[in-house]
Amino acid sequence: MSFFALCWSLLDGLAVTLLLTAGGSLVAIGLAWIAGLGRLSTHRVVRATAAVYVEVFRGTSALVQLYWFFYALPLLGVHLSPLVTGVVVLGLNIGAYGAEVVRGAIVSIGSDQREAAVALNMTRRQQLWLVIVPQALLRMLPPAGNLLIELMKATALVSLITLSDLTFRGMILRAETLDTVQVFGLLLLIYFGIGQALIVGVRALERRVAGRWHMGRAT
Amino acid sequence: MKSEQQMVSMRGLEKSYGGVHVLQGIDLDVAPGEKLSVIGPSGSGKSTLLRILMTLEQPTKGFIEIEGEPLWDMRLNGRAIPADSKHLRRMRSKVGMVFQHFNLFPHMTVLRNVTSAPIHVLRISRDEAEARAHELLDKVGLGAKVDAYPSQLSGGQKQRVAIARALAMYPKIMLFDEVTSALDPELVGEVLGVLRELAHRTDMTMILVTHEIRFAREISDRVVFIDHGQIVEQGPPERIFAEPTETRTREFLKSILEA
Ligand SMILES: Nc1ncnc2c1ncn2[C@@H]1O[C@H](COP(=O)(O)OP(=O)(O)OP(=O)(O)O)[C@@H](O)[C@H]1O
Numbered sequence: 513m514s515f516f517a518l519c520w521s522l523l524d525g526l527a528v529t530l531l532l533t534a535g536g537s538l539v540a541i542g543l544a545w546i547a548g549l550g551r552l553s554t555h556r557v558v559r560a561t562a563a564v565y566v567e568v569f570r571g572t573s574a575l576v577q578l579y580w581f582f583y584a585l586p587l588l589g590v591h592l593s594p595l596v597t598g599v600v601v602l603g604l605n606i607g608a609y610g611a612e613v614v615r616g617a618i619v620s621i622g623s624d625q626r627e628a629a630v631a632l633n634m635t636r637r638q639q640l641w642l643v644i645v646p647q648a649l650l651r652m653l654p655p656a657g658n659l660l661i662e663l664m665k666a667t668a669l670v671s672l673i674t675l676s677d678l679t680f681r682g683m684i685l686r687a688e689t690l691d692t693v694q695v696f697g698l699l700l701l702i703y704f705g706i707g708q709a710l711i712v713g714v715r716a717l718e719r720r721v722a723g724r725w726h727m728g729r730a731t
Numbered sequence: 732m733k734s735e736q737q738m739v740s741m742r743g744l745e746k747s748y749g750g751v752h753v754l755q756g757i758d759l760d761v762a763p764g765e766k767l768s769v770i771g772p773s774g775s776g777k778s779t780l781l782r783i784l785m786t787l788e789q790p791t792k793g794f795i796e797i798e799g800e801p802l803w804d805m806r807l808n809g810r811a812i813p814a815d816s817k818h819l820r821r822m823r824s825k826v827g828m829v830f831q832h833f834n835l836f837p838h839m840t841v842l843r844n845v846t847s848a849p850i851h852v853l854r855i856s857r858d859e860a861e862a863r864a865h866e867l868l869d870k871v872g873l874g875a876k877v878d879a880y881p882s883q884l885s886g887g888q889k890q891r892v893a894i895a896r897a898l899a900m901y902p903k904i905m906l907f908d909e910v911t912s913a914l915d916p917e918l919v920g921e922v923l924g925v926l927r928e929l930a931h932r933t934d935m936t937m938i939l940v941t942h943e944i945r946f947a948r949e950i951s952d953r954v955v956f957i958d959h960g961q962i963v964e965q966g967p968p969e970r971i972f973a974e975p976t977e978t979r980t981r982e983f984l985k986s987i988l989e990a
């Protein structure tokens with residue numbers, strides 16, 4: 513099989529992988545904000561709920577989470593398609609790490625900024641959204657970029673719950689062609705390529721934000 | 732009640748961190764429109780005093796009134812209970828503060844630094860807030876810098892923006908905590924110039940913590956010398972600086988004049 517033909521047959525899988533990456537990222541970003549801010553809430557129940565979510569999903573295997581949502585949840589009466597399951601589990605898993613990124617960036621903003629906001633009589637909410645969060649955003653970007661890549665790599669797990677993503681297609685292709693070295697080599701290359709594209713994207717975003725404030729690279 | 736004529740009134744104010752007594756019973760009244768300078772050695776509690784007035788810090792004991800109203804307590808059915816956030820915000824609206832290290836918002840332009848609180852806190856229209864910000868920035872000599880970001884300004888310029896930002900909230904009392912001591916010597920003059928204008932041209936109550944003795948002498952109605960969290964001596968600047976009665980005051984003045 514020619515190199516071109518190999519790539520072609522992997523394309524469908526690539527689409528699934530990208531879809532999972534995009535969907536998972538959206539869920540992860542949403543959850544990261546909710547849980548990250550939740551951990552800083554003044555309400556004890558909100559704080560505790562966020563903490564439990566973060567610890568559970570950081571403290572257990574992503575693969576087992578995937579199996580649980582795929583095999584156990586239907587037994588409890590909740591039926592999700594494999595794609596939705598993949599998006600939800602990836603989002604929940606990476607979102608838990610993301611929550612720590614959000615929280616860490618917010619508490620890293622110096623108290624002098626909060627004090628200036630208090631002196632201007634801003635409410636707690638205004639202090640957070642007008643002063644702290646915009647600055648924290650810049651500090652979140654580099655670790656968020658790393659998590660994005662983690663998420664992209666973790667999409668390969670869904671090949672174990674019947675989704676024909678890049679890795680799944682690769683397995684089939686290897687079985688058909690018996691060209692293990694080339695097929696898996698190509699897989700590595702494609703994942704690496706997606707990762708590089710994500711890095712470039714996040715860096716560009718970082719430069720744009722920092723450049724606007726004339727602040728140099730996130731400090 | 733006599734205290735109602737005062738802008739600020741403190742009685743037996745104490746603050747300790749752990750076992751360290753930073754303020755040990757401060758009694759101090761500040762009249763409306765008064766320009767008060769607070770001097771004292773490093774660590775004597777000057778910043779802490781201002782920070783309690785700005786509600787950035789809670790006193791351990793004693794009480795403060797602003798315009799006759801308790802700052803850290805409120806009255807409910809005739810009983811004093813700890814202030815809630817609503818009370819604190821209402822009291823805070825009377826006070827503004829300028830910090831030693833400016834504390835400008837680095838992600839906002841100069842104009843946005845000055846307009847964001849008026850727009851979101853005072854809820855005045857953007858047009859009005861911007862018009863007023865331009866006016867204030869012109870006054871502090873930065874009319875041409877409205878679109879710059881803080882990182883593009885010198886220390887003296889940053890501090891003048893910080894002053895304009897505080898003024899934009901129409902405080903009755905302005906607190907200045909060593910606002911020139913983080914500046915290169917050649918930039919101190921421009922900030923003192925702005926403060927001098929404020930002192931002479933407005934009836935705002937001003938409390939300044941400063942090491943600039945000559946400046947304090949020129950603009951203050953009264954000077955308070957604090958050491959170890961206590962008021963050692965106070966009076967008109969001519970007297971405090973020329974003929975202090977307390978040895979500690981004399982020694983302190985000698986030490987900073989030599990420096
Ligand atoms: N958050 C805090 N925790 C513990 N100790 C504190 C805290 N804030 C201030 N202090 C201590 O309180 C004392 C008084 O501090 P303060 O900043 O009020 O002094 P100051 O008169 O403003 O001094 P300086 O001229 O150096 O600014 C110092 O000994 C300081 O170490």
Ligand SMILES: [Mg+2]
Pocket residue numbers: 777778779908909
């Ligand atoms: Mg100080």
